Amino acid sequence: MSELLIEIKDLECNIDNQKILQGLNLKINKGEVHAIMGPNGSGKSTLSSVLAGNDNYEVTNGSINFLGEEISEMSPEERSWKGMFLAFQYPVEIPGVSNINFLRTALNERNKYFGIDSIPAKDFLKMVADKSELVGLNNKLKNRSVNEGFSGGEKKRNEIFQMAMLDPKLSILDETDSGLDIDALKIVANGVNKLKSSENATVVITHYQRLLDYIVPDFVHVLHEGKIIKSGDKSLALELEKKGYDWLKTDENI
Amino acid sequence: MIIKDLNHNSLLKENSKLDLEALNLGSFPKRKEERWKYTPLRFLKKINFHNQFNFKIEHLNSLGIPKIDGLVIVLENGKFNSSLSNIIDLMDIELLFLNDGDIVNNSQEPSHKDYFTNLNFSFLTEKVVLKIKPNVNINEPINFVNIISDDNCISNTQFNIDIYENSKLHIRQYFLGSSNSKDGFINHRNQVSLKSQSSLTIDKFQDLNQNFNFCNEFIDQEQESKFIMNTFSASGIILRNDVFNNVNGKNCHSELNGVFAPIEKQHFDNHTTINHFVADCKSFENYKGVIKESGVGVFNGKVIVHQDAQKIEAFQKNNNILLDDESKIYSKPELEIYADDVRCSHGSTTGRFDEEALFYLRSRGISVKKSLELMTLGFINEVIEKSNDSEYKEFVLKRLLKD
Numbered sequence: 168m169s170e171l172l173i174e175i176k177d178l179e180c181n182i183d184n185q186k187i188l189q190g191l192n193l194k195i196n197k198g199e200v201h202a203i204m205g206p207n208g209s210g211k212s213t214l215s216s217v218l219a220g221n222d223n224y225e226v227t228n229g230s231i232n233f234l235g236e237e238i239s240e241m242s243p244e245e246r247s248w249k250g251m252f253l254a255f256q257y258p259v260e261i262p263g264v265s266n267i268n269f270l271r272t273a274l275n276e277r278n279k280y281f282g283i284d285s286i287p288a289k290d291f292l293k294m295v296a297d298k299s300e301l302v303g304l305n306n307k308l309k310n311r312s313v314n315e316g317f318s319g320g321e322k323k324r325n326e327i328f329q330m331a332m333l334d335p336k337l338s339i340l341d342e343t344d345s346g347l348d349i350d351a352l353k354i355v356a357n358g359v360n361k362l363k364s365s366e367n368a369t370v371v372i373t374h375y376q377r378l379l380d381y382i383v384p385d386f387v388h389v390l391h392e393g394k395i396i397k398s399g400d401k402s403l404a405l406e407l408e409k410k411g412y413d414w415l416k417t418d419e420n421i
Numbered sequence: 422m423i424i425k426d427l428n429h430n431s432l433l434k435e436n437s438k439l440d441l442e443a444l445n446l447g448s449f450p451k452r453k454e455e456r457w458k459y460t461p462l463r464f465l466k467k468i469n470f471h472n473q474f475n476f477k478i479e480h481l482n483s484l485g486i487p488k489i490d491g492l493v494i495v496l497e498n499g500k501f502n503s504s505l506s507n508i509i510d511l512m513d514i515e516l517l518f519l520n521d522g523d524i525v526n527n528s529q530e531p532s533h534k535d536y537f538t539n540l541n542f543s544f545l546t547e548k549v550v551l552k553i554k555p556n557v558n559i560n561e562p563i564n565f566v567n568i569i570s571d572d573n574c575i576s577n578t579q580f581n582i583d584i585y586e587n588s589k590l591h592i593r594q595y596f597l598g599s600s601n602s603k604d605g606f607i608n609h610r611n612q613v614s615l616k617s618q619s620s621l622t623i624d625k626f627q628d629l630n631q632n633f634n635f636c637n638e639f640i641d642q643e644q645e646s647k648f649i650m651n652t653f654s655a656s657g658i659i660l661r662n663d664v665f666n667n668v669n670g671k672n673c674h675s676e677l678n679g680v681f682a683p684i685e686k687q688h689f690d691n692h693t694t695i696n697h698f699v700a701d702c703k704s705f706e707n708y709k710g711v712i713k714e715s716g717v718g719v720f721n722g723k724v725i726v727h728q729d730a731q732k733i734e735a736f737q738k739n740n741n742i743l744l745d746d747e748s749k750i751y752s753k754p755e756l757e758i759y760a761d762d763v764r765c766s767h768g769s770t771t772g773r774f775d776e777e778a779l780f781y782l783r784s785r786g787i788s789v790k791k792s793l794e795l796m797t798l799g800f801i802n803e804v805i806e807k808s809n810d811s812e813y814k815e816f817v818l819k820r821l822l823k824d
Binding site: 242243244246248252255259260262264268273277333 | 775777778780782783785786788789791795799801802803
């Protein structure tokens with residue numbers, strides 16, 4: 168039996184008093200790749216925000232158990248220290264803060280939490296060099312302000328670069344394929360695959376089957392109206408590509 | 422270098438107290454006057470100032486500033502403190518200390534008369550004059566440290582800087598209040614004269630703790646001269662800077678930058694006036710306010726392009742971040758243009774940090790406190806970067822971030 172990483176039970180959540188997630192259940196074991204698909208407005212991005220701890224979303228019911236701990240009231244930074252990572256659909260620009268300084272701060276904040284010394288500059292730079300190679304991130308981008316003036320593809324590569332630096336237990340990729348051309352998609356997917364291990368898991372949130380050709384999921388889930396209405400293996404994604412979502416919606420209604 | 426150290430005779434009688442409002446120095450500024458609308462002078466008015474000049478500081482490093490090399494001129498509580506100073510012999514520089522009677526004889530009438538100028542001239546206790554000969558380029562910064570370390574002490578000081586033709590100088594000014602003193606007041610005046618093709622950069626750092634600091638600054642520029650002043654305001658009950666930059670010759674460069682970061686009801690006020698009297702000059706202003714915990718910031722920048730001053734390029738901006746609902750900024754960028762062929766712009770923004778950006782940083786494991794610090798750093802970096810000394814930059818940043 169593989170080891171349980173996260174278990175989401177009956178999760179309900181609101182934004183501005185509007186119910187988005189309505190009793191979502193999901194279990195992910197270490198070493199697995201899960202894809203979450205679903206029509207617009209089904210709650211995919213909400214799920215990723217809630218897991219990362221965005222306090223614009225209010226959890227009204229249910230639980231999120233991450234590595235044996237209830238995390239639904241935990242701050243985003245603490246979740247990150249424990250191994251949660253969200254690759255943003257729209258990475259945020261932070262003017263004036265260099266990518267390098269940002270990452271060094273992130274690693275040192277985590278070290279501080281675990282009572283470990285700050286990472287020596289030399290080791291940090293070596294790590295930056297190794298990890299940026301993984302997604303072919305241009306050297307210049309590392310010293311530029313976080314995401315400022317990056318192209319869509321560069322922003323997404325930067326997300327995976329950060330993922331590589333932080334080495335999370337659970338990575339949630341929120342529509343990482345959006346805005347990527349085929350070449351960039353391959354590079355990003357390749358990076359994600361290289362980071363995969365028996366100790367971590369990946370959740371891929373996507374609209375399209377295409378990304379799943381490169382990041383092959385063990386499970387595919389369909390989200391609709393804040394619930395998972397169907398789960399299957401990778402063939403489900405192909406079926407969805409052909410048939411759309413409507414047949415599932417009616418199925419559920421029956 | 423020529424040093425004239427003259428006798429210290431106190432202008433004021435011992436044990437006299439200064440009641441600012443009772444002095445016969447013209448009318449005390451009122452809040453209904455536009456220039457004084459926001460400055461809470463009531464905090465100054467209620468203090469009875471004295472002028473017993475004691476030296477209390479034993480080492481400069483007790484004031485939290487990094488070690489300063491080179492020429493260091495220290496005034497403490499309104500008097501030149503020779504034991505804290507480091508008066509090294511620099512050729513090409515003439516340094517004079519004028520006190521008391523000499524000041525009276527040497528002082529020209531102030532061109533700009535307001536209450537605090539009158540106060541400064543009437544009760545002046547130390548005037549430092551620094552002259553740099555023509556065709557000299559001095560790379561090492563010259564340091565001017567002005568300390569208040571005695572409760573209720575009023576310090577009226579002046580610093581005259583004359584840069585002759587084709588010379589270049591860098592000055593660092595520190596206005597400091599010792600952490601265990603309160604209600605002291607440095608009422609200072611800088612008078613700068615830049616001859617043609619000369620260049621001066623002033624980095625000015627204000628860290629007064631529980632004391633007050635007003636600076637009246639007058640800069641006159643002849644043709645092809647370059648003046649840059651970076652003002653970093655870290656702490657003080659009230660800090661107020663009134664800069665009057667007169668550009669009298671063609672092809673000049675004038676640049677005023679600043680970061681002000683008031684917290685806990687501190688009030689930091691920057692008033693600037695750039696007068697473009699002649700054509701073909703450029704001026705730049707960039708002030709950043711970071712305000713939190715009921716701090717108050719004021720920016721009032723005025724650029725005046727006089728008639729016939731054509732081809733002027735003048736850019737002025739003030740950006741502010743308010744970190745909470747209790748903090749305030751009064752921002753007023755002003756342009757007065759009487760010429761018709763100019764490129765000028767001015768602008769002011771005030772906002773909060775982006776919630777999405779905060780979440781992004783936190784999701785990478787950066788605490789709220791550190792995230793705000795990073796974003797603040799990002800916000801003010803553009804101005805901090807104007808200084809090219811990394812040790813100085815780091816020190817200024819630390820104090821501005823109250824780290």
